[in-house]
Amino acid sequence: MEPQMLDHRLAQEHEELRRTVEEFAREVVAPKIGDFYERHAFPYDIVREMGRMGLFGLPFPEEYGGMGGDYLALGVALEELARVDSSVAITLEAAVSLGAMPIYLFGSEEQKREWLPRLCSGEALGAFGLTEPGGGSDAGATRTTARQDPATGEWVVNGSKCFITNSGTDITALITVTAVSAVGEDGKKEISAFLVPSGTPGLTVAPGYSKVGWCASDTHELFFDDVRVPADAMVGERGRGYAGFLRILDEGRIAIAALATGLAQGCVDESVRYAGERRAFGKAIGEYQAIAFKIADMEMRAHFSRLGWRDAASRLVRGEPFKREAALAKLYASEAAVGNAREAAQVFGGYGFMNEFPVGRFYRDAKILEIGEGTSEVQRMLVARGLGVG
Template identity: 65%
Template sequence: MSNSVTTGMLPDHYEQLAKTVRDFAQSVVAPVAAKHDEEHSFPYEVVSGMADMGLFGLPFPEEYGGMGGDYFALCLALEELGKVDQSVAITLEAGVSLGAMPVYRFGNEDQKQEWLPLLASGKALGAFGLTEAGGGTDAGATKTTARLDDGHWIINGSKQFITNSGTDITKLVTVTAVTGATGPRGQERSDSGDGHGKKEISSILVPVPTEGFTAEPAYNKVGWNASDTHPLSFDDVRVPQENLLGERGRGYANFLRILDEGRIAIAALSVGAAQGCVDECVKYAKEREAFGQRIGAYQAIAFKIARMEARAHAARTAYYDAAALMLAGKPFKKAAAIAKLVASEAAMDNSRDATQVFGGYGFMNEYPVARHYRDSKILEIGEGTTEVQLMLIAREAGL
């Protein structure tokens, strides 16, 4: 069985972090993963353990309650968690890169001081309200609106597929909303977005609870059953004008930056899933016997697992590269899209092959490979579909 981080490949502090999270994943997460998946229950005890380890604060400075690490450290943690339970991994990923990171990247000092220590502690979760029924990637289809009234934003509309939005510890939802429309030369034409100009989209912080905000009943999903996901509704939600996050009209552009970063994190999670399938198959192929010998001795099985290992390795290299560019302050949009594309497909392909290696057992939900098979499909959809990644890669290539 190969580890995701080979000794000597990375600096010691990264190696130690990966080992610590790996041990936690195996000893704390894995034993309860099947139970939470079957019950569709949120793993509060696991999240509390991650909070105690400081995982939710990994990429944030100590002055804001963080661990003083970086985004690559978060990715290493996600890879290790993704090996055994994607629901737990996405809870961390969304809590950090979608819940807290927008405040860190675009918030003013007062907003950072108010929210980051709480979110970085892991004692509270933030959510990212972008996707709507008629538009996620399509910003022009955004229908949620926010208008100013006596020093407050009045928000009306709905969002869907929002992770970490309805837990007992959810304390913040950041919402993108149409706050006006601009004319051909950029001048404001309407304060409500009802005019004919291009929609002005801003992002606004909504504390939870706030009157008029509702997390509707959770979805019944194919996978990620222990991850919290809800549609949201906003009915005359009233928050102070100061809750504007970043510059007015830059909400969608800012969140595109957040999604670029998040694709590296999703790639890391995907690599964990791909590698987890390899690890389970290697162990099973050494134990399971058919026709008088272990199935790993058959070339058909051995080669299938070898291809799985190659996919995981290639995908890991891709997200390492994207993370290195990001941390160096260099353009990383194309590398992030490549990493997300390659890694999500590796997870889906490996989970399918792992189910085949396990045969009938692979179709039983009690086995990790079955959960990976159900869970991995969303990796090709969330934070930008495969088609969106191809579009970005082609555009960055000059097409």
């Protein structure tokens, strides 16, 4: 019998994409992003270039303006961007896996043809309105409501959402919102999803948050006060909004794992460089075993994070179950990113506490990865349930 060989290398088209995005991140993003980060400003010029490269359309078919790629391609791009900066990476991640993907997976043909070409080109951004104040991980406790006006057929949305990425930029075109569309006699909520175009009367975008990290990304709280949308604004089947968005979150965890892997690897890149340049007590600090072993452990975490998200993405692309693998990848990679950011700051010493150095930004950006798109506690719960315990 011929031996079966596992090959974890990227296919040629994915490797070419990786190199292209790596060069873009190094030559375009790296020199500029620190200034945007310090000013808490959204990097429109960088986003436009990403649009011209086709990054926002990576996993979507060409018939809708996409690049005809897959979720593995999106992960490759996210990892390379996050090796340099997470604000840019999360802008892409949220725009694709949260903003456009619900329309692609669950939208009508008319919705796809109306919205996806603009979203795939990067000309417009979409946002994902799920999290609510007081809700957090309990997304099923949705309080935002949508009632149908019997006279016009329009849906009238009332409520609020919080921590919504890409929801208040000059190019934000729409927000997909989950809302309670009915309550059964048993008190069970029927949750549906609705497209709310930016600028719709009654939609208020609050001022941007003052955040610890991701300071060059766009994040807002949203308020809906009798926001009226047409009857055909519903995304997918009535009452299937919550189930649909659980699927979106499963896929999004793979994307966040790829992003976290990029941050973890960026910490290694910066630490290796600095350990070779910085001298103490007569020699480069990388020659000291304490520093060398620290960096070796960082590389270990980045390496296995990469294997984890690529395995989950490959299962998704092949049409196989991937929920457990996505949770494992997101859990491990996010905690690896936090660990590597902490250790990189230690390698850099006092300079690791300065925002002018990438590791200072990495340190501020890492923690949210253990929280967003499912906390580490939620991931452990999902893995445990899959094993029949917990």
